[in-house]
Amino acid sequence: MMEDWFNCIPDYYTPVFITSEETIQERPEVVRAFLDAISRGYTYAIQNPDDAAAILLATVPELGEELVRNSQIWLSPRYQADASRWGEQQWSVWEGYSNWMAEHGIIPEPIEAESAFTNDFLP
Secondary structure, eight states: OGGGGTTTSOOOOSSOOOOOHHHHHHOHHHHHHHHHHHHHHHHHHHHOHHHHHHHHHHHOGGGOHHHHHHHHHHHGGGTTTTSSSTTOOOHHHHHHHHHHHHHTTSSSSOOOHHHHOOSTTOO
C-alpha cells in the first residue's frame, strides 16, 4: 500500500483533472459544471460503494467482479479522505510531492504549488 511508504514518498493527489488557463478564464461555467458532475459521482460512490461497483461492472464487466467490489470497498472511504469536501486540495500536499519529485530527479525543478491547483470551482 502506498500509505505504508509515506515515510519516503509524500502524500499526493490522484486523480488530477487538468484544464487550461484559457478555459478557466473564458469558460469558467464549463469548469464548474464538470467538477460538479464529477463531485456528484464521487459522492455517490462514497455513499454507495456497492452500487458504484455494480455500475462499473455493468459498463466494463471484463474488469472482474471480485476486483471491482474489493477495490470499491477499499477506495470509497479514501475518495474524500479527511478533506471537508470531495476535491478539496491543500498547498502543502502539492508542495511536498513537487519537492520530492525534484529532489529525486523525476522533474527538473519543483512546481509552483500555488499555481498548480485551485479549489475555487468545487461545488
